[in-house]
Amino acid sequence: MAQIVVQDLRKAFKVAKREAGLWNAFRGLVKREYTHVQALDGVSFEIEEGELVGYLGPNGAGKSTTIKILSGILLPDEGICQVMGRIPWQERIDHVREIGVVFGQRSQLWWDLPVIDSFELLRDIYRLSSADYRKTLEKVVDTLELTDLLEVPVRQLSLGQRMRCELAASLLHNPKLLFLDEPTIGLDAVSKLVVRDFVKTLNEEQGTTVILTTHDMDDIEALCSRVMIIGRGKILARGKLKDITREVARERRLVVELDGDYSKEYIRSQVPGAELVKLEGKQAHFDFDPARISPPELIANISARFQVRDLLIENQPIDEVISRLYGELHI
Amino acid sequence: MNRRAYQAIMRLRFMLLMQYRIAALAGITTQFMFGFVKIMVLEAFYLSTTQPQPLTFQQAVGYVWLGQAMLRLLPWDGDGEIQALVRSGNVAYELCRPLDLYSHWYARAIALRVAPTLLRAVPVFLVTLFVLPPKYALSIPTAGGWAAWILSTLGAIALGCAITNLINISMFWTISGEGISRLIPAVVIILSGMGVPLPLFPDWSQRLLELLPFAGLVDTPARFFTGQLSPTMIWVFLARQLVWTAILIIWGRRLLARGLRRVVVQGG
Numbered sequence: 001m002a003q004i005v006v007q008d009l010r011k012a013f014k015v016a017k018r019e020a021g022l023w024n025a026f027r028g029l030v031k032r033e034y035t036h037v038q039a040l041d042g043v044s045f046e047i048e049e050g051e052l053v054g055y056l057g058p059n060g061a062g063k064s065t066t067i068k069i070l071s072g073i074l075l076p077d078e079g080i081c082q083v084m085g086r087i088p089w090q091e092r093i094d095h096v097r098e099i100g101v102v103f104g105q106r107s108q109l110w111w112d113l114p115v116i117d118s119f120e121l122l123r124d125i126y127r128l129s130s131a132d133y134r135k136t137l138e139k140v141v142d143t144l145e146l147t148d149l150l151e152v153p154v155r156q157l158s159l160g161q162r163m164r165c166e167l168a169a170s171l172l173h174n175p176k177l178l179f180l181d182e183p184t185i186g187l188d189a190v191s192k193l194v195v196r197d198f199v200k201t202l203n204e205e206q207g208t209t210v211i212l213t214t215h216d217m218d219d220i221e222a223l224c225s226r227v228m229i230i231g232r233g234k235i236l237a238r239g240k241l242k243d244i245t246r247e248v249a250r251e252r253r254l255v256v257e258l259d260g261d262y263s264k265e266y267i268r269s270q271v272p273g274a275e276l277v278k279l280e281g282k283q284a285h286f287d288f289d290p291a292r293i294s295p296p297e298l299i300a301n302i303s304a305r306f307q308v309r310d311l312l313i314e315n316q317p318i319d320e321v322i323s324r325l326y327g328e329l330h331i
Numbered sequence: 332m333n334r335r336a337y338q339a340i341m342r343l344r345f346m347l348l349m350q351y352r353i354a355a356l357a358g359i360t361t362q363f364m365f366g367f368v369k370i371m372v373l374e375a376f377y378l379s380t381t382q383p384q385p386l387t388f389q390q391a392v393g394y395v396w397l398g399q400a401m402l403r404l405l406p407w408d409g410d411g412e413i414q415a416l417v418r419s420g421n422v423a424y425e426l427c428r429p430l431d432l433y434s435h436w437y438a439r440a441i442a443l444r445v446a447p448t449l450l451r452a453v454p455v456f457l458v459t460l461f462v463l464p465p466k467y468a469l470s471i472p473t474a475g476g477w478a479a480w481i482l483s484t485l486g487a488i489a490l491g492c493a494i495t496n497l498i499n500i501s502m503f504w505t506i507s508g509e510g511i512s513r514l515i516p517a518v519v520i521i522l523s524g525m526g527v528p529l530p531l532f533p534d535w536s537q538r539l540l541e542l543l544p545f546a547g548l549v550d551t552p553a554r555f556f557t558g559q560l561s562p563t564m565i566w567v568f569l570a571r572q573l574v575w576t577a578i579l580i581i582w583g584r585r586l587l588a589r590g591l592r593r594v595v596v597q598g599g
Contacts, residue, residue: 073426075592097429108424112347124339125428 001085002046003209009079010066010233011040039065040076040235047211051178054224054241055213058326062233063213064103067179069168070211071101083177097126102166102176109154115165116150119172126173133172139241140168145196156259158322160191161248167198178202178214184219196222217322222229245321253277254286254298259307270305272296282309334338336430337438355450362399362455369395370467380565385530386559390424391469394528394556398470398549400455405548406491407516409498410443417502424540430592433584436499440492472555477554479555482565483547486572490547493579494519500583503590519546524550530559544575 016032039062047053057063066080068074069081071089072095078220081088109118123133139206143148143162149157157165163183170178181201184192200223202208214220220227220241227244229237237244256273260282267284268276274288288298302308361431377388386394409520411438416422425432459469472480501511518528529540529550540546551568554560560568 068423071427073423092426093429093431096427099427101424102428103423106419106421108421108427109349110343111342117343119337121339121343125333125336125430127333127335179492 001080003049004045004047004211005080006046006066006070006080007044007064007080008041009043009069009076010038011062011069011074011076013037013039038198038233040069040079041077043230043233043235044264045125045228045235045238047209049209050203051226052199052206052210052211053232054220054227055211056215056322057213057230063230066182066230067101067211068214069180070262071099071179072096094189097173098176100170100173100178102163102170102180102183104163104177104180104185107154107162107166108169109162109165111155111253112153114151114153116153117155118165118169119150122169122172128173132174136172137168137176140171143201144168144194158323160187161197161239162199163191167195171202175208177209178211180210180214182214183212184214184216192216199223202309214268229325237325244325250291252295253285253291254288254295254307255314256286256302256308256313257286257310258282258284259309262306269299271302273301333430336444337434340435341438341442344439345435348442348446351447351451352450355447358402358447358451362402362451363458366399366459366468368598376518380475386528386557390557390559391531392467393469393526394524394553396455396459397553397556398525400452400459400490401549402525403451403554404444404484404487404491405443405519405523406440406517408496408512409495409502410439412545413439414502415500418501433496433580433587437580438490440499442497443495444488444491470557472509472556472558476555476558479560479562479565482553482557482569483552483572486576487548487552488557489576490544490572490579493576493583494544494548495581496583497504497586498577500586500590503587504567522546523548526552528553530554541571544572544579547572547575566582 013036015037041062043062043066055063055066064073069076070088072082075089083095084098086095109115110121119137120314123130128136135148141150144167146164146168149161149165152161154162154165167183175292178199183199184195187195196219199210199212203210203223210223212219212223224241226239227237227241228235229244264276264279267279271286273293274286277287278285286298288295299311373391373395374388376392377384385393413422416425425435428435456469460471461468463469498511498515507512522540522543523529524546527546529537529546532540540550547568551560551572555562555565555568
């Protein structure tokens with residue numbers, strides 16, 4: 001059996017709603033109106049041991065709800081969910097002993113205490129033997145470069161430093177399964193790279209299964225062998241990121257540097273089969289579908305009509321592809 | 332039970348709370364002022380009363396000082412950090428730990444109550460026992476009185492932490508905790524004897540006060556210390572404290588289980 005099995009998971013939240021204004025505030029005192037938000041509307045998937053899966057979707061799509069159910073914090077309304085053969089919310093304590101969780105927007109470290117104090121508390125909470133604890137600690141301190149941070153009170157850490165400590169904290173008990181909920185949110189480029197490298201190595205060397213939710217496409221591209229895209233509580237696409245994006249983004253982009261100034265209208269009239277999306281000075285950006293017009297043909301066309309200084313074919317930027325994908329999936 | 336974890340949590344909280352030394356110093360000054368005001372009022376009362384009272388003036392003075400010394404043991408607020416956790420949704424992390432949440436919070440409650448009390452009680456005891464003129468001083472109890480006071484103080488801690496935990500758990504329903512934290516002090520201060528010593532309350536109310544849990548917080552230890560209750564009575568009073576503690580713990584656990592079922596971890 002797969003390490004994680006989720007079948008037809010459903011969860012609705014009741015949200016009190018009130019229209020703006022004083023009058024409605026008073027009305028709300030007497031009569032509360034609720035709306036049901038269907039956070040998960042029949043989600044199913046399986047994840048095998050050792051996979052590194054990206055879980056994508058716009059804000060409010062149900063990503064965090066899924067993670068919370070998988071980690072035993074939330075109770076679903078309906079559906080099956082088994083993690084390592086356990087039902088998380090029924091055997092919460094045994095379950096959480098084997099998982100690690102990082103919520104990027106929250107902190108599990110004690111704000112006023114040096115980092116090491118939080119680590120030692122976790123050692124006691126997970127009842128680690130001091131030998132095991134020291135071994136793991138040494139390893140994470142080494143790979144996440146925490147040596148200088150251990151004695152610093154958490155409130156004095158920068159966000160990037162704190163996130164490295166959060167990652168370390170979630171791994172002290174050597175979990176088989178790691179949930180990362182937006183671990184790179186708000187981090188600078190260097191910290192992002194450190195976090196990414198670490199997660200990748202952890203997955204490759206220790207075989208830890210990782211589920212990663214993020215809005216950062218670079219995270220996904222760099223890390224995930226497989227992605228699931230969720231929107232409005234349903235899984236809308238799954239598979240390799242390349243395959244998913246290829247379906248949506250068949251088009252490629254050709255950037256041409258022209259040797260002269262032309263108007264948009266003129267260029268458009270001269271280049272059929274490709275769409276001019278941008279003209280910046282002498283640089284023209286065309287989108288084209290390689291199935292309809294082959295790149296050599298397009299390039300031959302353009303160079304027959306214009307003096308060309310330079311050209312470059314690239315895939316469309318991944319962020320644009322994903323937002324287009326969300327659009328196509330109606331989320 | 333993972334004793335080591337709960338002890339570690341308690342120890343950490345304890346260490347943090349012991350840092351608030353200036354606050355304690357300011358608190359001690361306030362406590363002496365309140366103590367003297369109360370004693371002056373009581374003195375006026377005892378000078379004008381014509382009937383014999385259930386508490387001698389000397390015992391009433393002792394009762395007041397004990398209340399002031401042990402003020403921070405009184406469960407009149409929740410754990411601010413836990414309230415912040417629930418409000419912000421960080422409680423999610425607490426649930427990701429292989430711990431029983433009720434015991435976890437109870438361990439924190441013990442630290443929350445005991446640490447500040449230690450900081451304040453020691454100086455207040457020293458001054459009221461040895462420095463003040465005999466008329467306004469705390470009298471040293473008999474050996475039996477000491478023993479009964481220690482036992483009933485432990486009972487008061489157990490009871491107070493169960494009430495503290497209920498206040499924490501109420502956060503799942505009220506989110507802000509503002510309302511509860513304004514209501515609770517009034518109830519706890521009056522019914523525990525922190526305001527006016529309970530033996531001085533009208534006769535008709537005595538039965539009710541005995542039935543409620545709050546007398547176990549201040550009144551019981553104070554009456555054993557001042558000798559108003561004979562040390563042989565300790566078992567009855569300790570039993571009452573512990574029965575109430577058990578009831579409140581069971582109630583708190585039920586509420587917590589229900590609260591967790593409806594928890595909508597705030598945000599994200």
